[in-house]
Amino acid sequence: xQRILYSLCAADxxxxxxxxxxxxxxxxxxxxxxxxxxxxxxxxxxxxEGGGYSAVPVLxxxxxxxxxxxxxxxxxxxxxxxxxxxxxxxxxxxxxxFVEAFTQNVLHPPxxxxxxxxxxxxxSTQDQAxxxxxxxKRFGKSMDEIFADHEAELKxxxxxxxxxxxxxxxxxxxxxxxxxxxxxxxxxxFQWARIxxxxxxLSNDDPVREWFERCLDLHGGVGRAVPAAAS
Amino acid sequence: xQRILYSLCAADxxxxxxxxxxxxxxxxxxxxxxxxxxxxxxxxxxxxEGGGYSAVPVLxxxxxxxxxxxxxxxxxxxxxxxxxxxxxxxxxxxxxxFVEAFTQNVLHPPxxxxxxxxxxxxxSTQDQAxxxxxxxKRFGKSMDEIFADHEAELKxxxxxxxxxxxxxxxxxxxxxxxxxxxxxxxxxxFQWARIxxxxxxLSNDDPVREWFERCLDLHGGVGRAVPAAAS
Numbered sequence: 001x002q003r004i005l006y007s008l009c010a011a012d013x014x015x016x017x018x019x020x021x022x023x024x025x026x027x028x029x030x031x032x033x034x035x036x037x038x039x040x041x042x043x044x045x046x047x048x049e050g051g052g053y054s055a056v057p058v059l060x061x062x063x064x065x066x067x068x069x070x071x072x073x074x075x076x077x078x079x080x081x082x083x084x085x086x087x088x089x090x091x092x093x094x095x096x097x098f099v100e101a102f103t104q105n106v107l108h109p110p111x112x113x114x115x116x117x118x119x120x121x122x123x124s125t126q127d128q129a130x131x132x133x134x135x136x137k138r139f140g141k142s143m144d145e146i147f148a149d150h151e152a153e154l155k156x157x158x159x160x161x162x163x164x165x166x167x168x169x170x171x172x173x174x175x176x177x178x179x180x181x182x183x184x185x186x187x188x189x190f191q192w193a194r195i196x197x198x199x200x201x202l203s204n205d206d207p208v209r210e211w212f213e214r215c216l217d218l219h220g221g222v223g224r225a226v227p228a229a230a231s
Numbered sequence: 232x233q234r235i236l237y238s239l240c241a242a243d244x245x246x247x248x249x250x251x252x253x254x255x256x257x258x259x260x261x262x263x264x265x266x267x268x269x270x271x272x273x274x275x276x277x278x279x280e281g282g283g284y285s286a287v288p289v290l291x292x293x294x295x296x297x298x299x300x301x302x303x304x305x306x307x308x309x310x311x312x313x314x315x316x317x318x319x320x321x322x323x324x325x326x327x328x329f330v331e332a333f334t335q336n337v338l339h340p341p342x343x344x345x346x347x348x349x350x351x352x353x354x355s356t357q358d359q360a361x362x363x364x365x366x367x368k369r370f371g372k373s374m375d376e377i378f379a380d381h382e383a384e385l386k387x388x389x390x391x392x393x394x395x396x397x398x399x400x401x402x403x404x405x406x407x408x409x410x411x412x413x414x415x416x417x418x419x420x421f422q423w424a425r426i427x428x429x430x431x432x433l434s435n436d437d438p439v440r441e442w443f444e445r446c447l448d449l450h451g452g453v454g455r456a457v458p459a460a461a462s
Contacts, residue, residue, distance in 0.1 A: 085322070088322030089318075089323050091320045091407070093407065094319070094405065094406050095326035095405065097401060097402065098333075098395075098405060098413075099326065105397055106394060164332070166336055173325070174329060175326070176321060182322075182329075
């Protein structure tokens with residue numbers, strides 16, 4: 001049995017940082033499975049498994065290929081029914097899409113600005129060039145112009161977490177009594193920031209921080225095993 | 232069998248407008264059940280079923296009393312298992328809490344400002360006095376000062392719907408292939424605005440508007456049967 005997860009990695013070959021890959025690392029561990037992480041540069045992505053993919057993660061599960069983090073989670077749920085559920089019902093699948101949409105539309109854009117330069121610093125020279133072109137295209141302005149907003153974005157960030165905070169004051173996990181894929185979707189975002197940047201996004205008494213610390217301890221502490229960015 | 236839902240109502244005795252009551256009107260119809268709506272003034276709330284409630288909805292289901300819209304939905308799900316599910320699994324319950332938190336933390340505050348004066352206008356004189364005191368206490372400023380922000384809030388509103396829009400571009404309902412209680416949570420907010428105010432919150436081509444129109448048609452068009460506020 002061969003299970004390979006293709007993943008973007010810092011120049012050190014150790015710090016896998018993609019939020020979307022982290023969702024799947026936890027989802028695979030949740031199912032009680034092992035996986036080999038294959039570190040890539042941006043330039044390697046078009047060549048994954050013969051081509052056709054434009055982003056990570058890509059999973060090769062003993063020959064079955066699956067891209068896109070949500071699709072991979074659905075695949076794992078269907079394929080490994082004996083393991084703990086990632087969605088706990090069809091309603092859980094449908095609404096995990098809302099958690100994904102919230103994470104990508106509300107959290108990722110400001111986080112991209114806040115961690116921009118720290119993320120750039122951890123990459124190989126080759127990846128830095130690729131990253132600069134991609135980010136400048138996405139934002140329609142230079143890296144320096146994007147980063148000019150980072151203090152304002154950091155200040156505005158805690159208020160954006162209000163809906164998460166309200167849920168996590170009521171229940172331990174987004175999934176309720178146990179973590180589900182929805183937790184891993186959100187975890188991916190905060191783990192990405194933690195690995196890339198020493199910036200403090202969450203105050204110590206924030207219920208979202210307490211939840212994140214619980215996530216870092218899940219599945220043998222696989223999240224915590226990657227060191228936080230040094231300040 | 233007696234099933235009574237206590238509900239806030241406009242001075243006309245017809246336009247039930249509470250977003251939280253609307254969640255339950257649709258949840259009850261979803262289960263294929265009938266209900267008698269009991270119109271109330273704010274001053275009546277402390278006297279519902281002998282007292283103890285500070286908000287609507289309150290459901291009297293053949294003698295069983297339940298307050299709080301989410302608790303009522305969970306009660307309906309447990310009690311009427313033969314009807315269509317409102318959550319489609321425990322994951323659906325847990326994440327409907329996130330839809331609730333998003334609705335109450337992200338949508339309700341600006342909507343409260345936008346519809347403030349129209350909402351006030353539809354109330355009895357007695358309710359107007361109660362409403363003014365409660366709103367001025369909640370916002371910490373006068374009604375006129377609250378309403379001064381309504382144009383800015385209206386302009387900023389569509390961007391707040393980005394996570395909903397992303398989901399509803401992908402699937403017909405928040406619940407996936409069929410509506411679930413999560414849809415009714417969101418519907419309650421937009422139905423409240425529709426009944427109180429002629430202000431146009433959603434452009435015609437917004438997927439959120441198209442979803443709302445589908446919601447208005449559900450369960451024999453119970454939502455559409457209440458006329459929209461005249462402009």
